[in-house]
Amino acid sequence: MLNIxxxxxxYGDTEVLKNITIRIDDGEVVCIIGPSGSGxxxxxxCLNLLEVPTSGKIYYNGSILDEDLDSKRMRREVGMVFQxxxxxxxxxxxxxxxxxxxxxxxxxKKDAEILAHSLLKKVGLxxxxxxxxxQLSGGQQQRVAIARALAMQPKLLLFDEPTSALDPExxxxxxxxxxxxxKDGMSMVVVTHEMGFAxxxxxxxxxxxxxxxxxxxxxxxxxxxxxxxxxxxxxxxxLGGM
Amino acid sequence: MDNLLSQLHFATVGQYLVPSxxxxxxxxxxxxxxxxxxxxxxxxxxxxxxxxxxxPIKIFLYVFLEIIRGTPLLVQxxxxxxxxxxxxxxxAGMLGYKTxxxxxxxxxxxxxxxxxxxxxxxxxVRAGIIAVDxxxxxxxxxxxxxxxxxxxxxxxxxxxxxxxxxxxxxxVMMIKDTSLLAYVAVNELLLRTQTYASQTFYxxxxxxxxxxxxxILSVPLSHCVKFIEYKLSSSSR
Numbered sequence: 001m002l003n004i005x006x007x008x009x010x011y012g013d014t015e016v017l018k019n020i021t022i023r024i025d026d027g028e029v030v031c032i033i034g035p036s037g038s039g040x041x042x043x044x045x046c047l048n049l050l051e052v053p054t055s056g057k058i059y060y061n062g063s064i065l066d067e068d069l070d071s072k073r074m075r076r077e078v079g080m081v082f083q084x085x086x087x088x089x090x091x092x093x094x095x096x097x098x099x100x101x102x103x104x105x106x107x108x109k110k111d112a113e114i115l116a117h118s119l120l121k122k123v124g125l126x127x128x129x130x131x132x133x134x135q136l137s138g139g140q141q142q143r144v145a146i147a148r149a150l151a152m153q154p155k156l157l158l159f160d161e162p163t164s165a166l167d168p169e170x171x172x173x174x175x176x177x178x179x180x181x182x183k184d185g186m187s188m189v190v191v192t193h194e195m196g197f198a199x200x201x202x203x204x205x206x207x208x209x210x211x212x213x214x215x216x217x218x219x220x221x222x223x224x225x226x227x228x229x230x231x232x233x234x235x236x237x238x239l240g241g242m
Numbered sequence: 243m244d245n246l247l248s249q250l251h252f253a254t255v256g257q258y259l260v261p262s263x264x265x266x267x268x269x270x271x272x273x274x275x276x277x278x279x280x281x282x283x284x285x286x287x288x289x290x291x292x293x294x295x296x297x298p299i300k301i302f303l304y305v306f307l308e309i310i311r312g313t314p315l316l317v318q319x320x321x322x323x324x325x326x327x328x329x330x331x332x333x334a335g336m337l338g339y340k341t342x343x344x345x346x347x348x349x350x351x352x353x354x355x356x357x358x359x360x361x362x363x364x365x366x367v368r369a370g371i372i373a374v375d376x377x378x379x380x381x382x383x384x385x386x387x388x389x390x391x392x393x394x395x396x397x398x399x400x401x402x403x404x405x406x407x408x409x410x411x412x413x414v415m416m417i418k419d420t421s422l423l424a425y426v427a428v429n430e431l432l433l434r435t436q437t438y439a440s441q442t443f444y445x446x447x448x449x450x451x452x453x454x455x456x457x458i459l460s461v462p463l464s465h466c467v468k469f470i471e472y473k474l475s476s477s478s479r
Contacts, residue, residue: 050380075383086380088381090399090400100387104386104387149385
């Protein structure tokens with residue numbers, strides 16, 4: 001689905017991403033973990049060109065992004081969920097979800113409404129259709145944001161620390177929605193600090209540090225037998241309390 | 243006090259000047275209405291161009307802005323009315339065409355107001371756009387909207403909340419600045435008063451009426467603007 005080849009990103013003189021090469025397959029859930037400032041979010045934002053890479057190539061289903069395929073077309077098929085939800089505050093929940101299908105996909109309003117309601121049901125918020133984002137808790141807002149991304153019927157979803165801005169007791173409801181997506185076979189790339197989620201849900205875990213991919217593998221290997229010393233140190237620190 | 247008033251002729255002057263001023267109000271409102279709409283369009287274009295435009299366009303707009311903000315509105319009005327037609331005629335003459343282009347006074351006045359105010363208002367629009375959380379633009383982009391679609395569908399409506407009150411103040415300023423149009427032969431309030439006063443020498447009375455006419459126009463308008471500002475700040479958030 002995605003083939004990333006020798007990706008680099010500099011901000012001025014600082015290299016944030018150094019020679020990242022990785023493949024994301026159809027139906028795969030990949031979690032990216034690592035310390036703050038390791039470049040995980042920047043990497044994720046390069047995948048749909050919210051950040052423009054300094055060099056390197058991104059192949060999306062065989063076409064080179066920004067050469068064969070412009071980012072606008074790609075983003076119709078690749079959704080994204082942000083740390084701070086970024087719902088549109090002037091629209092109701094329902095309109096937040098219907099807006100892109102209607103205006104980008106030119107879906108009929110009636111069809112978009114049916115779709116929006118079914119997605120709200122899926123994330124357990126059908127009763128909040130007419131609420132405004134400000135009236136919802138963080139966890140509810142994030143679930144609406146996921147429904148909004150799903151409304152474009154994406155083939156791949158990118159999650160940028162989807163639970164980092166949430167109160168601890170609200171994290172679970174968002175992770176549960178993401179678990180359901182995995183069951184539905186959705187391809188996902190998730191930047192997260194939720195090690196439990198990474199271990200239980202992902203097919204592959206990628207550990208990043210200082211702009212490099214230090215280690216990647218299936219969750220059991222990464223969490224139980226990390227090969228690299230840096231991975232071990234990081235996991236000891238974050239899992240120390242568990 | 244009795245003595246002073248007895249030497250002035252407000253009633254006589256009012257009889258002729260007030261109807262003339264009322265006639266002139268139409269021109270003031272016309273200049274302000276079109277001037278303000280065009281200025282808003284100019285302001286949005288400059289703001290968007292400076293934020294999202296191609297590099298040479300950004301530089302051009304910046305230089306243009308400096309020129310307009312560095313010269314007085316009165317000079318710009320005179321320039322548009324007297325100088326621009328001369329330049330066009332001169333250029334046309336060099337190309338072998340004989341032209342005698344002129345700009346109608348009111349057209350020149352509206353153009354001057356639109357350009358001058360547009361430049362100042364562009365800063366308000368720009369600040370309003372910047373003040374909207376960057377995540378809003380990104381959220382629209384990742385849903386498949388283009389840059390300008392995202393800007394006008396998602397970001398602009400949110401920016402308006404902070405933009406509208408400031409633009410309202412420019413509207414009140416503009417209605418008063420239409421008095422400068424007298425210098426490019428627009429028969430608005432100041433020119434009417436000047437003409438009358440110079441013929442009759444009722445200078446005190448004439449200009450007092452003029453000042454009152456502007457008060458009547460601007461005070462209610464500025465209160466309307468305040469009311470809108472209040473409404474916008476109290477509705478949601």
